[in-house]
Amino acid sequence: MYPENMVSAGPYTLRRAVEADADAVARACDDPETAQFLPVMPSPYTREDALNWINGISRETWEGGGADYAIIEPDTGEFLGAAGLKAPDRFGNSEVGYWVAPWARGRGVATVATRALAELAFTQGVPRVSLLADVENIASQRVAYAAGFRREGVLRGASGRRDRSRADVVCFARLASDPGDAIRPYLPFLPGGELTDGVVRLTPLTLADAGDYNATVSLPDIYARRVPPEPPRYAESEERCRYARHRWLAGFAAEMAIRDAVTGEYAGDIQLANVVPPLEQAMIGYGLRPEFRGRGLVTRAVDLLADWAFTHTRLRRLIAGTAPDNAGSQRVLERAGFVQEVLVKGLLPGPDGTRVDDIQWSRTR
Structure with a gap:
């Protein structure tokens, strides 16, 4: 359904992850901040875990109709993070997710990739793309607003945490009919x-x-x-x-x-x-x-x-x-x-x- 290589995402490109990315993936995912809000991600995270994601989990996502992309700096080939779309559900809706390597944070990488994936999904006929973020994951919520996703509410206890407690999740979504403009918070941070x-x-x-x-x-x-x-x-x-x-x-x-x-x-x-x-x-x-x-x-x-x-x-x-x-x-x-x-x-x-x-x-x- 989705192209596997060289999807344009503003100044970055998206392509399917390959084994040559394994060391960078392992280094990025072993960072505590990366793992904090991804409770299913192994921690500590090794190169073998990276290869399992590239050759196993990611492969299953592609075969099931979704997409898992590596985010790449095109001039240097540097690995910056990952972003993906879940396979459409029975109503045709999808969900976007992402994480950014520590060395690439603060550059708008997640926002650019999320916007590009939403627009890619819409070109494939997906009517709605949702985005879920832990209520304490402020960085991810800021990405959602910047990528034109509207906040819809809080799903109580919808996710787990590493300490086995339950986490409330903020639900955002963007419809194919939405303008997609960045949503500026009414109350900016100090x-x-x-x-x-x-x-x-x-x-x-x-x-x-x-x-x-x-x-x-x-x-x-x-x-x-x-x-x-x-x-x-x-x-x-x-x-x-x-x-x-x-x-x-x-x-x-x-x-x-x-x-x-x-x-x-x-x-x-x-x-x-x-x-x-x-x-x-x-x-x-x-x-x-x-x-x-x-x-x-x-x-x-x-x-x-x-x-x-x-x-x-x-x-x-x-x-x-x-x-x-x-x-x-x-x-x-x-x-x-x-x-x-x-x-x-x-x-x-x-x-x-x-x-x-x-x-x-x-x-x-």
């Missing part, structure tokens, strides 16, 4: 990976923050102001931190740790959530550990986040809400340039079935 003014640092939440995050949001005076007003289970906090970069890339929320810029200590959290692209609006929320209060860290964090949002996203309006008796949070918002707009009666759930009024604030571009 320039340089963080925001700082020299006193406070904002860094994306990660799984390593789960303990500090859970301890902070479990404080009674913090969870009482959240929705719902109850302490989270640790598993919920862990999942929130594990999913944080995925939700960021998907445009749902930008969730960050507030840190002391000098010591790096975790001081609290701040997030841009409830993102509404048609309104170009999002909501800011935050919480701070008691030992860091009174130093103006939250005001600085809100300023940093607002400046980033108005400079690097299409957002034009940021909102926040406070309970009428939350004078501390109101002072933070006033100092950060927010203005009070309206009091909404009984908007928020309170303890024991009560309702709490909400003072709403805004800061505009």
Whole structure:
């Protein structure tokens, strides 16, 4: 069904892997980052494993109607990675997959190969090409967006991990009728990976923050102001931190740790959530550990986040809400340039079935 040799993929070419590729394949696949999200790949990975892929697994893919390509730098013949298409299912749909050698990362290799394979599949009559990525595999999700694949949802527990646990998987797809243009994330990642003014640092939440995050949001005076007003289970906090970069890339929320810029200590959290692209609006929320209060860290964090949002996203309006008796949070918002707009009666759930009024604030571009 698919041509075996010299498929053009922008500056690279795709061809069927041969035994001469075995050493490069083994070296690439023995890299922990390559193997991390490919649990069926042997680890450690040897030259014999590479030959088994070339002469066995890959051969079966070709004979079954799919394709397994080596990605090659045409001028030098250097092996850069691999990309392939599964055989069409009973509805004619296919799935694309890829991995890139450590020495070729950061060059757009996977994006170019994925786009080329999707277009090749469409020329063969395939109506839909899907792409699946572990929820923690942010690099692969960025490839999907850049290759014009739309995010469709999360498949819970759809894949395995090397530790025998189950992994949630993000499903992307591109239809033959889709334009295929690169999809730009509504919330880009932070320039340089963080925001700082020299006193406070904002860094994306990660799984390593789960303990500090859970301890902070479990404080009674913090969870009482959240929705719902109850302490989270640790598993919920862990999942929130594990999913944080995925939700960021998907445009749902930008969730960050507030840190002391000098010591790096975790001081609290701040997030841009409830993102509404048609309104170009999002909501800011935050919480701070008691030992860091009174130093103006939250005001600085809100300023940093607002400046980033108005400079690097299409957002034009940021909102926040406070309970009428939350004078501390109101002072933070006033100092950060927010203005009070309206009091909404009984908007928020309170303890024991009560309702709490909400003072709403805004800061505009």
